Amino acid sequence: MARKPVQQRAKATVDAIVEAGFIAMAERGPAATTTRQIADIAGVGVGSLYEYFENKEEIFQVMSERFVADTIAMIQPLIPTIVRKPIKEAVLDLLGHFRDFLQANNERYLKCARYAMALDFEQHVEPLQKTLSELVTQYLMHHPETLKIRNIPTMSYIMINGGIYSVVRHLCDPAPPITFDELAGGLADMVSHYTEREMALVSP
Amino acid sequence: MARKPVQQRAKATVDAIVEAGFIAMAERGPAATTTRQIADIAGVGVGSLYEYFENKEEIFQVMSERFVADTIAMIQPLIPTIVRKPIKEAVLDLLGHFRDFLQANNERYLKCARYAMALDFEQHVEPLQKTLSELVTQYLMHHPETLKIRNIPTMSYIMINGGIYSVVRHLCDPAPPITFDELAGGLADMVSHYTEREMALVSP
DNA sequence: TAAATTTTCCGAATTGAATCCGAACAAGCG
C-alpha cells in the first residue's frame, strides 16, 4: 500500500475501495474491471485509489489477502468440532462450510478464488495451506491410531491442493459432470479409503 | 481469428506470432507482455498481429488451445502402454511424462498451464479432461476386476483435476515442501489405495 | 509478360485506461 490511512474517514475510503473491488470483480471479472468503475462504485475519485494503492493490481492483491484471511477465520472456529468427528464426516463438514463460504455474497469469494489461484499461488494461498496443515495435524493427534500412516505431509499436500482446486473448479462450472455432493463424497471417500488402507498395511 | 491466412508466408507469420507469444509469456508472464514485444520477437509489425487475431487475448487463447492439443498429442500414444501396467506404475509413468512435457522449452507449457487454468477452465481444458477420462475408461477395460469400483466418474474427476493442479502448482513453486517424486508417489498411492480398498469392500 | 486483383504487411495516428500531480478541502492542534 502506497500510504497508510491515519484518519477514520481515510480508513473508510480504503474499505470502500476494496469493497467496490469485490463488487466490480463479481460483476465483470478481474480483466474487465477498470479503475474508473471501482472508483465510481466506491463513490470516490479515481485519484483516491492511488493514495492507498500503488496500482490496480495492488487492489486485487489486498482483496486476495482479505479473501484468504476470511477463509482462515471461517475455518479456525470449526477446528475443535471437526477434529472430533470420524474422517468422512470431518471432510464433508469442512467442504460444506467451504462451499457456503465461497457462494455467499453473490459468489464474491468464488470469483476471487479463481483469480487468486492463478496469479499468487504461493504468496497468498500459502497461509491457507498452513492453516489446513494445522487442522490435519490436530486431527491426527485426536486419532492416535492414524499416526502410523506414512507420507502424511505428501498426502496433506495432495488433498489440500487437489481438494481446493476441485471444489473451486466445480463451483465455477455452469454444467459440471457430477453434483457437488458427489464431489464432496468422493473426496471424503478418497481420504477415508486411503487412511483405512494405510492402517491395514501398517498393522495387519 | 480475425482472418484466415491463405498464402504460405501468412501462415508463417501467424506461427511466428504464436511462437513469439510463448517466448514473451515465458519471459515475463502474461500480464507483462505487450503487443509491441510480441511483434518485435516475431519480427513483424504491430499491425500484423491484428490481421489474424481480434486482440491480444485471442493470441493467448490460441496458445492455450495449442498447449492443450499438444498435451493430448503427447498423451495419446502413451495410452496403449499405460493401460497394461499396474495402477501405481501407470500413474507414475503418466505423471513423469507430464512433468517432462511441462518443463520442456524453458517451461513454456508450465507457464501456459498456470494461465490456462485460471481463465479458461472449461473452454480449453475440457478436451484434455475428456482425453484423460478416455484413458481411465480404457484402463478399466483392461483390468476388469476394477469395474466393480463405485463412483468412477467422481473419482476420475477428482484425480484428474486434483492431480493436474497439484502437479502444476508444485512445479511452479520455487521452494516446494515436498519433492516431485514424493508428490507423484503420493498420487499413485492415493489411486492404488482407493482402488484396493474399494475392491476389498465390494467383494470381501 | 504485363495488367489487374487479391493478399499481406506495416507503422503512424487514434483511443481509452492507468497513473500522476497540484490545487482545494477537511481535521487535528497550539
Place this chain on the structure above:
DNA sequence: CGCTTGTTCGGATTCAATTCGGAAAATTTA
C-alpha cells in the same frame, strides 16, 4: 483562530491496444 498535516479530487499525462489506409508482394487474369 492560524498552522500543519492528512485527504480528496479530476484534469493532464503516459503508455499500451487497436485501427486504418496505403504500399509491397503474391497470385490470377488476359
